[in-house]
Amino acid sequence: MQTSFTLAQLADPNVAEAEKILRSCVHCGFCTATCPTYVLLGDELDSPRGRIYLIKEMLERDAPATPDVVTHIDRCLSCLSCMTTCPSGVHYMHLVDHARVHIERTYRRPLFDRALRSVLAAVLPDNRRFRAALALARLAKPLAPLLAFLRLKPLAAMLRLAPSRLPQPGVTSGRVFPAEGLRKGRVALMTGCVTPVISPSINDAAIRVLTRHGLEVVLPEGQGCCGGVVHHMGREHDALAAVRRNVDAWDAEADRGGLDAILITASGCGTTVKDYGFMLRSDAAYAAKAKRISALAKDISEYLATLDLHAQSGMGGFVTAYHGACSLQHGQKITREPKELLSRTGFVVKDVPEGHLCCGSAGTYNILEDDIANRLRARKVANIEKVKPDVIAAGNVGCITQIAAGTTIPVVHPVELIDWATGGPQPAALRGTAITAAAVRSAEAAL
Numbered sequence: 539m540q541t542s543f544t545l546a547q548l549a550d551p552n553v554a555e556a557e558k559i560l561r562s563c564v565h566c567g568f569c570t571a572t573c574p575t576y577v578l579l580g581d582e583l584d585s586p587r588g589r590i591y592l593i594k595e596m597l598e599r600d601a602p603a604t605p606d607v608v609t610h611i612d613r614c615l616s617c618l619s620c621m622t623t624c625p626s627g628v629h630y631m632h633l634v635d636h637a638r639v640h641i642e643r644t645y646r647r648p649l650f651d652r653a654l655r656s657v658l659a660a661v662l663p664d665n666r667r668f669r670a671a672l673a674l675a676r677l678a679k680p681l682a683p684l685l686a687f688l689r690l691k692p693l694a695a696m697l698r699l700a701p702s703r704l705p706q707p708g709v710t711s712g713r714v715f716p717a718e719g720l721r722k723g724r725v726a727l728m729t730g731c732v733t734p735v736i737s738p739s740i741n742d743a744a745i746r747v748l749t750r751h752g753l754e755v756v757l758p759e760g761q762g763c764c765g766g767v768v769h770h771m772g773r774e775h776d777a778l779a780a781v782r783r784n785v786d787a788w789d790a791e792a793d794r795g796g797l798d799a800i801l802i803t804a805s806g807c808g809t810t811v812k813d814y815g816f817m818l819r820s821d822a823a824y825a826a827k828a829k830r831i832s833a834l835a836k837d838i839s840e841y842l843a844t845l846d847l848h849a850q851s852g853m854g855g856f857v858t859a860y861h862g863a864c865s866l867q868h869g870q871k872i873t874r875e876p877k878e879l880l881s882r883t884g885f886v887v888k889d890v891p892e893g894h895l896c897c898g899s900a901g902t903y904n905i906l907e908d909d910i911a912n913r914l915r916a917r918k919v920a921n922i923e924k925v926k927p928d929v930i931a932a933g934n935v936g937c938i939t940q941i942a943a944g945t946t947i948p949v950v951h952p953v954e955l956i957d958w959a960t961g962g963p964q965p966a967a968l969r970g971t972a973i974t975a976a977a978v979r980s981a982e983a984a985l
């Protein structure tokens with residue numbers, strides 16, 4: 539694609555990077571077929587190629603974003619399916635990230651949108667605020683239909699997504715879990731912002747699996763949200779502050795006690811942490827440290843795949859629909875490992891039709907763009923139910939919440955199933971279900 543930036547514009551390294559990406563697009567349109575918003579809406583401007591044109595024009599003009607451009611960029615899920623499909627290697631993620639920063643700097647959203655985004659940016663990345671907000675949301679849940687009627691749909695979406703019960707808060711930082719038996723290595727576990735509040739069982743399961751297999755697990759002091767929530771809203775300053783805080787925490791831990799890896803159970807966060815090196819590439823004080831952290835970052839499945847897991851007998855046979863989170867399959871190109879781990883530990887793994895399409899979760903997307911998110915969830919759940927699973931496994935807490943809101947089939951993280959199969963407790967989401975009764979019978983028969 540030809541571009542016409544001025545030399546003055548290209549002096550900005552972010553614009554220069556965007557120009558490089560734009561020039562790599564040959565407008566072939568292969569990406570349109572696998573873009574969820576194009577598949578649903580059929581509008582070229584809601585396809586990757588259409589958005590790339592809009593971003594090019596917006597950046598070349600160096601003018602404030604227009605409402606039309608904002609609409610189409612806001613509708614992008616950042617699912618990165620287009621990056622998997624593109625034969626020319628267009629780095630759409632870095633391009634749309636930059637476009638979102640430009641929009642945030644130059645476009646004044648309506649008052650309600652601004653307020654809503656400010657609240658989400660202040661609440662979601664903070665464990666305590668998020669827990670308090672969910673406690674309130676739980677009480678206000680019955681008001682969801684009224685809010686939807688009043689056209690306050692994002693508020694209604696928030697209430698509908700809020701869990702009806704809140705678990706005890708999970709561990710977050712400043713703890714060390716010793717290895718069982720001979721210590722074979724030492725890893726950090728990034729606990730994240732949302733997971734310890736709504737699904738602490740995921741990190742608990744990861745810690746058990748790791749320590750059971752000889753790893754010391756440290757939750758470094760000072761770690762927090764990866765910055766992804768605000769990064770995807772274009773709030774660059776807030777995102778980079780979160781990134782620097784984590785880099786400091788993990789870099790100090792790596793120097794102090796040594797780290798073989800930094801493990802992440804939420805693939806959305808993992809994609810962001812793996813990009814820290816790029817995000818801080820122009821920061822002389824942090825560039826090298828951030829690169830080190832990105833190199834250490836691994837999805838939990840990526841790391842477990844390197845271990846010799848000790849699965850117990852008698853747990854197997856349960857049909858598990860594997861939902862590949864977009865951030866895992868498109869963002870990190872991890873497709874095989876979670877399924878192989880589940881197979882190795884005794885589960886019958888089924889791929890889901892249209893597995894490349896997003897479930898509609900996408901960070902705050904299911905709040906801010908709830909119509910499209912709901913349609914994508916309905917389509918995802920219908921596809922999952924076609925394989926008649928006993929349980930659904932998804933490696934991202936956002937996907938788990940989104941899919942669970944549309945089905946009665948239990949949805950868990952693969953590491954919870956792996957923990958169960960290697961000697962841990964039954965995942966809480968399975969308790970009282972038919973799968974639990976069957977597992978107990980199967981385990982008793984194996985004795």
Ligand code: SF4
Pocket residue numbers: 562563564565566567568569570586587590620623624625626627628
């Ligand atoms: S597939 Fe790649 S090169 Fe082709 S239009 Fe899409 S982004 Fe551009």
Ligand code: SF4
Pocket residue numbers: 572573574575576584585586589613614615616617618619620621630
């Ligand atoms: S990131 Fe996803 S929604 Fe956005 S343009 Fe690419 S395929 Fe479409």
